Amino acid sequence: MPKLGMEPIRRKALIAAAIDSIHDRGMAQVTMNDIASRAGVSAGLAHHYFGGKDQLLLATMRHLLAELGDEIQTRLAGAKSPRGRIRAVVRGNFAAGQFCPAVISAWLAFYVAAQNDTEARRLLRVYARRLESNLLHALRELTSDENAAEIAEMAAALIDGLWIRRSLSRHDPDPDSAAELVEHAIFQALGRRDA
């Protein structure tokens, strides 16, 4: 029973289905049929709306990136101090909507896909640059530029590493302890001068 204005609804459903499919079949094994039937539509429709598998996957990635960006921006807007901004960035990266198994799987898959896909790589670089610049901004208010850069690099690596590692663990990932670990590392690195 076709209705009007279905397109955005289908697009969202397909993107959500793509994330779930990647999670439980793996990027290399997902088929359009998996995704489409999980979204409750035909494979043809997925093609119709996205133009092809690659583009659907890229759209999914863009969606994830945008969501993460929003998460961080929202928290950043409410932060008052440099330390608050650092916390905002870190917590944003481990926000509930993001740090669940299916989303983590998808993220990793995209990280890996970016090794060989120019557009995916471009997308990821934009995100990485923004993350680092957010961190740097806050850190520079608390320490020397040089120091800030070093800490930012460490923090970013730590965030990504925790994502990866949690994805392999049996238990559901715990956003809070992950965020605390990162914050702890950052503030400790700042600590010497801070103290």
Add this chain to the structure above:
Amino acid sequence: MPKLGMEPIRRKALIAAAIDSIHDRGMAQVTMNDIASRAGVSAGLAHHYFGGKDQLLLATMRHLLAELGDEIQTRLAGAKSPRGRIRAVVRGNFAAGQFCPAVISAWLAFYVAAQNDTEARRLLRVYARRLESNLLHALRELTSDENAAEIAEMAAALIDGLWIRRSLSRHDPDPDSAAELVEHAIFQALGRRDA
């Protein structure tokens, strides 16, 4: 012109070719033909030796794991102090043979594949446990068990995170600075009590 004793040579060539193929086509896109022709043999032969694509890929993963393990063990054998052992583990993870683009790509790909492949996951878990136990062992000589566990987790995440991040950068990865960053973080975390 078939020769005797070619098997080990072919196996090595195929594994090396698999790593390269994964690097420049991506796990999802590698075909047996890619790998075989890169190794200078027919796809049929790759089958003959490994029994199938999955098994060749698994063998490749085992090879990577074994090499990394050897790298670390060798360094560990020559280390005298707890700090030396920590350095051995960290440096081993960024050893020259490991920390080059093709190998990083392959590692990441396997990390992701492990999300959905039981055997790959098992293999990876064995390695992760050993890495952690090596680190823990050394750390426990320098701090409380609880503290050691926390630092080990952080260090492991940092190592993985650096791998992933370096893989996206345009430049060839620099093992030394990566290792230093990790060592610095570890010793700083130990620092308070160490001092």
Add this chain to the structure above:
Amino acid sequence: MPKLGMEPIRRKALIAAAIDSIHDRGMAQVTMNDIASRAGVSAGLAHHYFGGKDQLLLATMRHLLAELGDEIQTRLAGAKSPRGRIRAVVRGNFAAGQFCPAVISAWLAFYVAAQNDTEARRLLRVYARRLESNLLHALRELTSDENAAEIAEMAAALIDGLWIRRSLSRHDPDPDSAAELVEHAIFQALGRRDA
């Protein structure tokens, strides 16, 4: 905003769009969507009016055939002498509305389609017979029946051949010189007895 009496307008627009689509995508590649969107309507509407792709294409062919027939009949009506009637037929075949790239493409496509489509073949045969009979009629007044038949066959082949050849040339086809070439050949063949 649906209007009354749109049907004939839509039909014409769709047929024109079909001709253009065939011209620049090729019979094998035309889709209902091409045609419909070029006509500014939805594919569904094209179906509604014509019942299906095949029937739209057949209607397009009928349209072309009818136009060509009209073109010739009009000229024939104004012709006084046998030679005038021959000229009428020839010129009709190269009339402006007919001898333009898009129409030529469509004609050829139909000619070829007729090899495998019964209805298209029937349509084409009717036209071919009429064309020949028109020519024959005029020729018989100028030469023997046997001779007339031979010349008619030659003329018809020449007309078709020129269509096909002009369609491959880079320049826009020139109706006048084509018509002259055919007339020249006919009158020369008649010449011996004519002289």
Add this chain to the structure above:
Amino acid sequence: MPKLGMEPIRRKALIAAAIDSIHDRGMAQVTMNDIASRAGVSAGLAHHYFGGKDQLLLATMRHLLAELGDEIQTRLAGAKSPRGRIRAVVRGNFAAGQFCPAVISAWLAFYVAAQNDTEARRLLRVYARRLESNLLHALRELTSDENAAEIAEMAAALIDGLWIRRSLSRHDPDPDSAAELVEHAIFQALGRRDA
């Protein structure tokens, strides 16, 4: 039961099957499966050897063009006089191997395909230019350059037109009478000065 050196055999069989398939299904309707199963192989093999449908079709066209070229060259080599060379070209165009229903269908299909496919068009232009140059060469020895050009154009159109027309007739095409018709037209056009 795979044997060595099958590739050229398969290629030939597939090309022959393509011609037959085009003939009895029509260019727009042929599928790789039609062709492959007619050639007694799987569709996968056809892809393997030709890379895709388009390329198989193009290869088929190239084959037809080459055969026709050979046919003409052979006859041309044996011709002594200008008139003999003209006859060689004309007869070559209606040679037995060429002028049978399936081949005619394929030719026409390609002629039409050339309207929209750059490579097909290029191929056809090469052939058309060669045909015309062969004719011109011979004709120039018998009449003025200007006259020769005109007659060559007429002859070429006549040849193509006869192909098209014969393809629509119910009976098997008769190469001899077709060739005679063309020769007659040429020699008649030459006749005035010739006489």
Add this chain to the structure above:
DNA sequence: AATGAATGAGTTTTCATTCAT
């Protein structure tokens, strides 16, 4: 030991066609 030949199952992709609105 090694290969080229061949297949068939699985996937993406395309489209005519249908239909509720």
Add this chain to the structure above:
DNA sequence: GATGAATGAAAACTCATTCAT
């Protein structure tokens, strides 16, 4: 009268895998 939504069947294409030689 007209559309956008949706499908399903059919087609192209890919590839791991098998096997005779």
